[in-house]
Amino acid sequence: MSHDNPLQHPEVQVASGRGYLLTFLISTLLMGVSLLLVANHAMAPFGLMLVLSLCAGLAVIVQIYFLMHMDLSEAHIWNTVALVLTIPLFILAIGLTAWMFSTLYERTMVMLPTMHGMAGMVH
Amino acid sequence: MLVDLQGPWSPLLGRLALSQIPYENPILAPLFVVVAIMGIAIIAALSYYGKWGYLWREWLTTVDHKKIGIMYIIIGLVMLFRGFMDGLMIRTQQAMAVGPDAAGYMGALHGYLTPYHFGQIYSAHGVIMILLAATPLLVGIMNVIVPIQVGARDMAYPYLNAVGLWITAAAAVLVMASLFVGDFSHNGWFGIAPIFELPYSPGVGVDYWMWVMQLAALGSTLGSINILATIVKMRAPGMTWLRLPIFTWASLATNIIALTSFPALTVALALIGFDRYLGTHFFTAGLGGNLMLYTDLFWLWGHPEVYFVILPAFGMLSEIIPTFSEKPLFGYVTMVLATFGIAGVSWAVWLHHFFTMGAGPDVISFFSVATMLVGIPTGVKVFNWAFTMYRGRLRFETPMLWSIGSLFLLLVGGLTGMMLAFPAINYMVHNSVFVIAHFHSMLLMIVYAIFGAVTYWWPKIFGFKLNEAWGKAVFWLFTAGTVGVFVPMYTLGFMGMTRRLDYVFNTQWQLLLDVQMLGIAFYSLSVLAFLGLLYVSIRDRAKSRVSHDAWGTTHSVEWMTPSPVPFYNFAVVPHINARDEWSWRKEHGFTDLRPDHYEDIHMPKNTGIPLILGVLTFLLGFGLTWRIWWLCALSLALIIAVVIIRSFDADTGYIIPADEVERMERAHHDRAQAAVELPQAGVPGGVTAYGQGNKPAAKGEVGAPGSGISSPEGSRA
Known part of the structure; x- marks a missing residue:
């Protein structure tokens, strides 16, 4: 077994303090914006959901890029494999959940299309 | 504070108060005395024999994957016993509390457990059995076996391995603490929204449940990363993917499931945490909360978790059955494909845990069909095992008995699972004890495989076999218990008995509940027989010492190492030439090889x-x-x-010099030679039975550069 310096491994070489700090700042910013929007009921529920999904997607991309330093190089092939694996899982988990709940709401929450009324009830 | 807490709270002790200690409880108080006396006895014995240093150096600070695996298995067995005691109490209560005339004791109206206490018992039973008994047992066996099977000296991350173990141990201690300090959750092992919300469960029970699950999930996630990295990165030279031992394949699929699904559980539990600690409304009935979203998130993990526990069991069967059929495994490639087929489908079936939620017919049909699809790869596996046994020379030693018992349970559990996959049937028997009997069949199938695997690999780890007669006694008593408890339970399910009854209203069910008591009595006897098995086997260990190949007809890489396996596993990293490497070496007469020279070995240091x-x-x-x-x-x-x-500690490893390695290897060799003379090690037909099935790799790969192994004059063992 070779005893090479673990710091020379390509997985370790991608570490960068600047990238981590940037990820932390951007993620905190996105989370803060989302929290403010929700806390102030800044938009109608459907618009809010879209904006939050957008923020979450942005956060994912930032983390993939700056935190995990994902690229398509040979050294990081297993990271790429893992990322590709998450795509079907993401579709299954989110897609099937959305599907089952949309059919559930059709049956149980007839008020859904006019959720503005419900948002008013919250206050 | 952001939430309204019922009851007192102080900055120093939080919600802790003397009144939270159930010292008046007629069951828990004596139990605490027993536990305390046993604890004092263990501490006294350790001090008397001066074993603290040994315990600290060899076990508590170890990063050796085998010792960590053994400690996982010990945690699993202890928690299996605790979970069994809960099961015993559930059965006893139900047998006692039948009909309005049933007597009541210890403050209960009927039976001896109040409904509140009964709720805690079945919740603890489920959490413990799945997350703190089955999972540590399986993780422990994977921990011990996988690195040896891939020809590595330790896990990819030995330190992380120990961290995972101790976090799991923290979860186990936390659930045990709930016995004596406060109470446990009463809303089932999977949690029911919105009962677990603070206004409806104001005590600490749900908090215990949530953090125990959270810690167990954390430990499992860390463990899964480690095993994945070990399999992907640490394989010995020559071990291509299609030469990977089948148990390692199963472990790979299992840990992919674990790594991808456990986050769903941790998120669901964290959201409950927000609800209970910060006053949010993720899973409440109003204010935008959604009750079913919790159920959805939970089973999004919960169903993959089912396959997380069953795939290693399948892997164990795939190792044990060929050994005791004296044939190679039938259909290796289809077995691998079936494993990944099950793992893949596991992600698309979770709604069948809540068919009755009220989703649309298309959704229900989709999940029904997806659930039935699981039967195809599982059927492939069962046929592969059957064809492995077909025209084999079957030997019914204890591991094989457990494996065959496991197959019968898989059949019963699988067929009832197919029934439950029909929404029409599911609506009828939903929440009945039929469902309970079904998933107990499946989980017992896993327990059978675990007992088989423990018996099978025991000589590899400890260097001597478990006693056959006692092992068979455990098997038959345990099987009598399984039949006695679960056949009546299936029947009661069809008769309409619902799950979790602290009071059984229908007196016609009395007889079947009494039969279940008979079954649980057999289970209790099997626990005693298991202790007897350990005692007799350890007492007579000198007579049952074995050499490398404990069963005579084993086939994979771990049997190439001495028994017990030295802490560095392989003095020289082996070169893998075939799928069933050890069979291949036996066939080619390479069983008694010594490397021509040894090299320094780099090993991780112990750490506290x-x-x-x-x-x-x-x-x-x-x-x-x-x-x-x-x-x-x-x-x-x-x-x-x-x-x-x-x-910042850069000094985490040490070097064993080559001559030291050589000295230790000689000692192992001499011990193995001594063991070979004993009759237990030689099994008729052991070598020739493997002659056909294995295609040897291309000539010239043996002794290739880097393998460090050269053949002496063809000494056939």
Whole structure:
């Protein structure tokens, strides 16, 4: 077994303090914006959901890029494999959940299309 | 505070108070005395024999994957016993509390458990059996076997391995603490929204449940990363993917499931945490909360978890059955494909846990069909095992008995699972004890495989076999218990008995409940027989010593190592030439090889830091449960500090010099030679039975550069 310096491994070489700090700042910013929007009921529920999904997607991309330093190089092939694996899982988990709940709401929450009324009830 | 807490709270002790200690409880108080006496006895014995240093050096600070695996298995067995006691209490209560005339004792109207206490018992039974008994047992066996099977000296991350162990241990201690300090959750092992919300469950029970699950999930996630990295990166030269032993394939699929699904559980539990600690409304009935979203998130993990526990069991059967059929495994490639087929489908079936939610017919049909699809790869596996046994020379030693019992349970559990996959049937028997009997068949199938695997690999780890007669006694008593408890339970399910009854209203069910008591009596006897098995086997160990190949007809890489396996596993990293490497070596007469020279071995150093992290994690969990904020802040800060301090420690390994390795190898060799003379090691037909099925790799790969192995004059063992 070779005893090479673990710091020379390509997985370790991608570490960068600047990238981590940037990820932390951007993620905190996105989370803060989302929290403010929700806390102030800044938009109608459907618009809010879209904006939050957008923020979450942005956060994912930032983390993939700056935190995990994902690229398509040979050294990081297993990271790429893992990322590709998450795509079907993401579709299954989110897609099937959305599907089952949309059919559930059709049956149980007839008020859904006019959720503005419900948002008013919250206050 | 952001939420309204019922009851007193103080900054120093949080919600902890003397009144939370159930010293008046007629069951728990005597139990505490027994536990305390046993604890004192163990401490006294350790001090008397001067074993503290040994315990600290060899076990508590170890990073050796085999010892960590053994400790996982010990945790699993202890928690299996605790879960069994819960099961015993459930059965006893139901047999006693039948009909309005049933007598009541110890404050209960009927039977001897109040409904509140009964709820805690079945909740604890489920959490313990799945997350703290089955999972540690399986993780422990994977921990021991996978690195040896891939020809590695340890896990990819030995330190992380120890951290995972001690976090799991913290979860186990936390659930045990709930016995004597406060109470446990009463809303089932999977949690029911919105009953677990603070207004409806104001006590600490749900908090215990939540943090126990959270810690167990954390431990499992860390473990899965480690095993995945080990399989992907640490395989010996020559071990291509299609030469990977089948149990390692199963472990790979299992840990992919674990790594991808456990986050769903941790998120669901964290959201409950927000609800209970910060006053949010993720899973409440109003204010935008959604009850079914919790159920959805939970089973999004919960169903993959089912396959997380069953795939290693399948892997174990795939190792044991060929050994005792004296044939190679039938259909290796289809077995691998079936494993990944099950793992893949596991992600698309979770709604069948709540068919009755009220989703649309298309959704229900989709999940029904997806669930039935699981039967195809599982059927492939069962046929592969059957064809492995077909025209084999079957030997019914204890591991094989457990495996065959496991196959019968798989058949019963699988067929009832197919029934439950029909929405029409599911609506009828939903929440009945039929469902309980079904999933107990499946989980017992896993337990059978685990007992088989423990018996099978025991000589590899400890160097001597378990006693056959006692082992068979355990098997038959356990099987009598399984039949006695679960056949009546299936029947009661069809008769309409619902699950979790603390009071059984229908007196016609009395007879079947009494039969179940008979079954649980057999289970109790099997527990005693298991202790007897351990005692007799350890007492007579000198007579049952074995050499490398404990069963005579084994086939995979781990049987190439001496028994017990030295702490460095392989003195020289082996070169893998065939799928069933050990069979291949037996066939080619390479069983008694010594490398022409040894090299220095680099091994990880022992460290006490994982144990410290485990203790701090327990304190954090306890502090969070009881809302002792200073304890939470302190233990969290210490955890972060310890992790940072450790990360600056560059001196984490040491070198064993080559001549030291050679000396130890000679000692192992001499011991193996001594064991070979004993009759237990030689099994008729052991070598020739493997002559046909294995295609040898291309000539010239043996002794290739880097393998470090050369053949002496073709000495056939």
